[in-house]
Amino acid sequence: MAKIEHTERGAELVTDDGLRLHLDFVNDRLKYQRPHRGKSELIAKAIGLSKGFHQVWDLTAGLAEDAWFLVRLGAEVTAFERQPLIAELVEDARQRAARAPETAELAARFSLRAGDAIEILRALQKGSGPEVIYLDPMFSFEKKKTALPRKEMQIFRSVVGADADASDLLREALRVAKDRVVVKRPLKEPPLLEGLQHRFEGTTIRYDLYNPKL
């Protein structure tokens, strides 16, 4: 069983075999401070940042790489995470970013809700959510391409498992979102549900766009 340890660096996820996972939104130049091309990033186009959509719920926070990236691109993001250890790791990183002068303004536009987004959204009225809902469910382990280093992905996958209920999550997102729902998928895999409005294709992944009003 993995557990959280609190060290001078903040919360760290530690596995039985001693592997450690720690998130640093402030200083990690590979994952959380990598350079970006602003609103011409594919994810920015999929979310519709240049069309004026800024309010985003990310229903699958994971290690919050996408959520933090969207915050850096100007969005206001509420992220949801159901795996309690991962949620604790992200919340700890968010709090440290809120205390650092260079990221305090960004952290103020990022919040985390620990819990299952399917259950949380089920309690909401149709169309009562944010402008945009974003999902990046865990894909089958063998096929999913990722930028995370091997060791970190190994730890993450051992704790989280597969998201077999991803299409239920998408159905709830479509019921609750106001303007658009965006799903990140491996480029060659079929969409989670039929009824796509558009695909934004990258080299290994794509963003599927759904219109909740259709």
Ligand SMILES: C[S@@+](CC[C@H](N)C(=O)[O-])C[C@H]1O[C@@H](n2cnc3c(N)ncnc32)[C@H](O)[C@@H]1O
């Ligand atoms: C592939 S990861 C997301 C990675 C993330 N986009 C990033 O940039 O780090 C999927 C995450 O979504 C979480 N998740 C899946 N279904 C969820 C649900 N219904 N509610 C909340 N979290 C969920 C999983 O626990 C996992 O941590």
